[in-house]
Amino acid sequence: MDLLPPISASLGAMGSLYGKLDAFLDTELKDEIRELGSRLLKLAKAQDLPVTARIWMKEVRDLSYDMINCVDTDADWIDKMSRIFKPRVKEANGRYDRYKLESVPSRRMNIVPIPTVVGDRKPDIGLHAKGGVVDRLCRTLTDGDEQLKVLSIVGVGGIGKTTLAKQLWREHKPGDYFDCRAFVRTAKKPDMRRILRSILAQVRPHQPPDANEVHDLIHDLTEHLKDKRYFIIIDDLWDTSVWDVAAHAFPKGNHGSRIIATTEIEDVALACCSYQSKYMVKMEPLSESHSKELFTSAVFGSGEQHSCHVNEVPDEIIRRCAGLPQAIISISSILASYGEANTVENWEQIQNCLPTNTTSDEILKEVLIFCYKSLPSCAQTCLLYLSMYPENYLILKEDIMKQWVAEGFIRAPTEKEKMEVAGSYFDMLVNMGMIQHIDIDYSDEVLYYAVHHMVHDIITSKSIEENFVTVIDYSQRTVRFSNKVSRLSLQFGGATYATTPARIGQSQVRSLAYNGLVSCLPSISEFKLLRFLILHIWADQPSTGVNLRRISELLLLRYLQVTCNDTVQLPDQLQGLKLLETLEINARVAAIPSDIVHLQSLLHLRLGGGTELPDVTGILKSVTLNPPPSSSGRTISLDGSGSPPESVKTIELLPPICRIPKWIGRLTKLCVLKIVVRELLMDDISNLQGLSALTVLALYVQQRTTEQISFATGALAALEYFEFGCGVLHLSFAEGAMPNLQRMKLGFNAHRGDQYGCLLFGIEHLSNVQEIVGVIGSTAGAEEHDLQAAESAFKIAIGEHPSNVSLKASYVVEEYGPLEKQHSVRGKDPSTSSELSGSQKQESEEAIKQKADNNSQSINWRSHNKEHESVESWNDTQSSMQKVVPHEAIDSDDDPDGVVILAPFEKNKQAVGYPLGWPKHVKD
Template sequence: MAEGAVVQALIKIRSAFGETALPFLKEFIKKEAALLLELPELAKCIRGELDMINSFLLQVRSKIHSTDNEVLKRWVVRVRQVAYRVEDIIDEYTHNVALLQDQSYLIRKMREAYNVRTFHSIATGLKEVSDEIKQLSEMKTKYAEYFGELLSNSNANTQAHLSRDGSLHTVKEGIVGMTVEMDLLNSWLAPYDLSRVVLSVWGLFGLGKTTLVRKVYESMKEQKSFDCYSWIEVPHTYNNDVILRQLIRDLSEDQSQVPGNLESMYGSKLVDILSGVLTNKRYLIVLDNVWDAAAFHGISSFLMDSGKASRIIITTRTSDVASLAQDTYKLKLKPLGDDDAMELFCRRAFHNSNKVCPPHLDDLCKQIVRKCGGLPSAIYAIGNVLAVREKTEVAWKIMNDQFQCMLEDNPGLGEVRSALSVSILFLPRHLKNCFLYCSLFPQNYRLSRESLVKLWTAEGFITKRGSSTLEEVADEYLMELIRGSLLQLLETDEIGRVAFCKMHDIVRDLALSYSRKEMFGLSDGDLQTDQKEDVRRLSISKCNKRVGSILEFPRLRTFITTNGGAESDLLHSLIQKSKYLAVLELQDSPIDIIPANIGELFNLHYLGLRRTNVKSLPKSIEKLTNLETLDVKYTGVDVLPKDICKLKKLRHLFAEKLIDRNRQVFRYFKGMQLPHGFSHMNEIQTLETVEATKDSIELLGKLTALRTLWVENVHRVDCTKLFASLSEMENLSSLLVSASDEYEVLNFDSFSPSEMKLQKLIIRGCLENDTFDKLVFKNLGFHIKYLSLSSSRLGNDPFPLLAKNMKNLIYLSIRKWCCAEEVALRKDWFPRLTTLFLGDMKQVHTVVIEPSAVESLEALYLVSLTAMTAIPTGLELVGSLRKLVVWGQSDDFKLEWKRENWEMKLRHVPEIRI
């Protein structure tokens, strides 16, 4: 995994020396000219050497992972240390070049001696690093016998071993907890469909994909349901000719007909032989553990469809490969339920007795099984380990307490480690650091997409792709990890994007062991390390004074606290002892003062203070010239200091004060006024939230790069200028506009962008009756997917105009709205709507849903519609409905619900709350 550090160093070099900053050095620093002029050449040399080392590491990654050779292990450690050192030096270089460019001629002359010393130190550091990298390269020749081992042909065998699904449980004994899945798979193999069908079985490592398919496959062979069979384990690095030869051998009924010179045949000759073998045959072929679509296409193209109901089964961990199967033939496996998990565990742990857990071990068994997270491979392997242990509470408690360590080094759990190792080792290099980063958060932590995207960007993990922003690229990285089953999707937002995800407990434990070994990052339990010089990232969830006293990590780049784990003393210590910090996430911590010396963190890209007690930001914040994200949301900060206008790289600013936690008043949150000079913040993409003063509205007109804007305390007289400013923001995708009070009427007449892909719109305040028939919504309303309206006291029915101009709505919420007595959703009005929220609409007494009005609706919320006495007409016809929440309704409504037995009428709805 050292290549993750190497890749990061390469990214920094390309970024720093791709700029035209060096002329400043040549012109203003006369002394030590020879050494300084070597800087770009040194960087070029280092980049070339690191590129070669990285290519080598990628080629031999599986062997390095499994080798016991101490020479190779030490070499990899040195590579990692050198790469980290390169990253630190380049960050210092980039920072000082930026300072130099910002200095006036006079200041440069005054600071000439200091600048000479600074850049001389940087050049010297790079020269030392360059020499060490050369030594590392020379070591490969000096110790050729050791490095030759890595390049041996056994690499393919290692990959094949690593690529096995670790869930080898109960193939002979009988599968636990998969009866439904086995029946489904058997039904798909029946010859009802005579065409060749591709099926996929997919999911997280260790779920038993291979075991399930093997069970069905062997059953088909016993029953002779097909004419011929083949099981192919597809290695990560595959060769079509090798696979073709195996198919010919497996599928040939008469082995004497297999050509004796098969091994010397290649390409089209092998295809011709395979075609002959498959002519008029009904075959069953399993492609086990397919990693990418190219591998499948390369094999599938040789397998003819002779109309005999042949079947190809793919097992895979990625949703991309699973999607190669027809829609009705995809089976996604889920973790075992508690009862099935316990049954499987007891079968293994107590197989020599009655396969029942003794009463005195019951609680410990449940705890151990719970830590396996429903993964059959882990349950089976740990059951085997414990089967030979004494059946005493002491012995089993040790296993429970040392669960994570056991996963790392217990030989009996090697299959579990290997199953995940291959997922990590063969991750695309741009994803490795992002994946390991997720392991730093606590077990079962809900990882927010918005936070991860900003953190990864601040860390420098994201590289530009075409015209996409870094944040958009990071979004795609996250989706790649989810599609590869390395992260589990927990929740999507209202328009279908990832909102929250998590790491499976065992995936996290093993990923964290990689992070620890690579010094990529540590969590709470690892603070007592002897390698503090190398530690790059630290995450803690609990803090005490002892933690602050041992926090001495001079090259720490990231500090993240969850659950309010940082105190003021700890913050002071961090700033003093960790000058390379790039990420400082302190949300929910009991901190009330930010030390003035925070300005010394020249490399800080992310400062998170959400829900802390901080009341002001120090003037020294102006020195954080690399800061990209500043989050002071829900703090005590009332005023944004003018000093933040010097943070030219700032991309995301969250600054909003919570006035009423219960949200009982209209203006329950308050935005910040933008300081003079903010108009020069050309990189700013997110502003949450701005108070609509005359000056702030004036400044907004110049922030054309904005993508997310929340603006509150808007008066009608502000609307012309405000919406004229917003019309210039072509990239705006999310907008909140909140009036000064619930009686204020907002006028959208001047909102007339020529081009804008606004997807999310939140409006709080009164609207004129024809608002949604204005030009902006006629022309651009089809882009809007999320619409939230609240607190309009004008008596119009918005639905007809919304249906006319916003056909693509996915989420619609209307609250505290004066409306007609009847709300009707007509045929074909909202074909894509999945969530509808109607709340606090006091006049509404009837809701009518016509057939096909909302044919995609999954969630319906009816909250405090106190005048509504009858169940919505047509509700039972909404076949897509999965959730119904009714709250605060009249007694008459509740009586009709019971009298008409609506629970039965809506039995197709899984979740109903009345």
């Protein structure tokens, strides 16, 4: 019982309560609670329980929340526990005996083991069987016909429509054939403002949307797209009404634009393509042979290794999956997770749980329910939590991992280990197809995910059944919910008159997620027991800001995330929030609370774009560092003789600072450093070279360097990723420098009339580099031949790297951040996975055109015909930056991670995704 997570869907707050039993004085009460918990755990491990058992479990979970709330909030909780709750605990144990629940029949499931290493399940698996469809659509997209064409992809759920759309998306980057593109997902209950804002933000990344009304957004889209060749994908359409509105935003023109819509409904597909069936692609189930190929590949891996097992593959399981790739992948992921421990019984159990002679929708639903039941209890809780988000809401892995930890769903000794466990759960759910891998990288480097719509339906229903999450959306006329609500999700979207039902006891709610207009936001201060708060707010009318001044009254609050398109007003002081660990404001803040520096538990701090930074000394002292600073405008000096704690693992200082502080060189456990400086001198680099634990270094310099930046023998021995941006590129690597470096991203400018010398002296010494990305901007006055000269110099520099079988350089041009004109090149070993040794997040695949000739490098260059912009101007986009620290890159002892975030940015994951800006995020 000591290994229980503090909070879970099946056990309520029993795990948290167990952790406090030692403080109880009443021995009899402690024994009764232990007995109650063990009985609840026994039933939680069973399947298909009778109604009486399920009702008893729900009542005990509610009781556990009542008890832990008393312990956390009442000064005289010891007396109340004995006086009020002991009779209730005894009564609950008595009912268990009277109902004879000890002997209720139940069926136990084989539980999917938690993988220690999660394989990379390719998101496009199964497309090999649909090559004709892919080729046909690719030809139509670029057939030279200048008329706007709308193509529809229709098929049942789980057939692979989104996978096909993503494949087409990756193969058609801006600048290749289309001027701009957008990928947007809808839902059964669509929010048209969110959909249109998302499209506008993607096709016009340099100018975030400022309109809120649908007609204004349509006007802005029409004006921007009227003279462009655009490529739009609208995924998962459920009703023609969404298309009827969105279609007004897409000018017909004669520029060869293309739109793709995916849907499960044939009438919707026909309406989108103006009832021209020749533009409708109907996806069919996989054949038996292709189904078997997909199944065996997913269970045993690709190549020859599974050939000896092929005869053991039960044809009946494959047949019952009815050719649905989603069903095949989900089932095969369970079998693959057992590895060598697989038994015939496992196969037979799965076969017996799959339906026969039913519809495709029912087959997929039953498969997903079976997968859910096969998950470990903690993973079930984590999956159910995602019902807090609306259908098809785009999520980030790092966000969700931190939220699971903050909610108390993960049991582990340290914060780092909790994040690792959370990451393993997330990867498991992705591999099973419960969470979809949406590699539509709006900012070129950040992966998004979404819960499959059928999974979302299942977990929403299951959350209601378990009374785990109560979801209320604007369209519900009648709402069924328990008299005790612990987690509340208000999904109001663009509704202007949505309200929180009066019958909900706000004083009982522990976690609240709100998505809607500021005018419908309930009074947050009424939720006295809140530990966890997410607010995604839109101000639909001009206002004086979003008033969150009473947030300081939520004394139990641990996690606060606010995303808003208006100014957020925080209280003058936060002195009551002694437990607050995460404060993330993705909006402009009117004023920083004066005592923010004294938040004792604060671990993660993010402040929005345009916010005046608070006194850095206090923040760094209370979080991880202790340098005495002096501020000057938006530039901060962080130097001094202060002695920072050695436990610091991660530092990100994205508001520009004058120089690299000397004390950084003393952080022997520092793993991740991302920093923007006004100037860089060789002394600064010398200060960093001894950081033996550093694995990620992102260094951006605003002023041109006047001397060669050299890395000596033995420098940065653990470094795996190096990102460097400056107006000029003049780096030197001695033999033995950065011996473990695997990836580099280098940015510099083309200047008018410049003669380039050696940009990368000693690059041949970086023998383990597998990927090089270069970004070349252009300063005012630079012409095409200046860009060509910079390109040529960079090619020559990269060419000095020893060519061999393991490094076959290839280059593509890709749109990078908000730059209006830039040249981006990439060299990569095509055999290398997109995931590097667990130290970086998985990245979206690139459509890399490989041209390698034995030991020589063949380069294909193409340019964007747009306006010039320089690397110096990249630093002006600091207001649209945000930070993602790859926890996998942090290898620490048992001491807590230290994380500093001082990054002004503007973020709206739904409408914009992570905003485009340079310096870019480190690729995690």
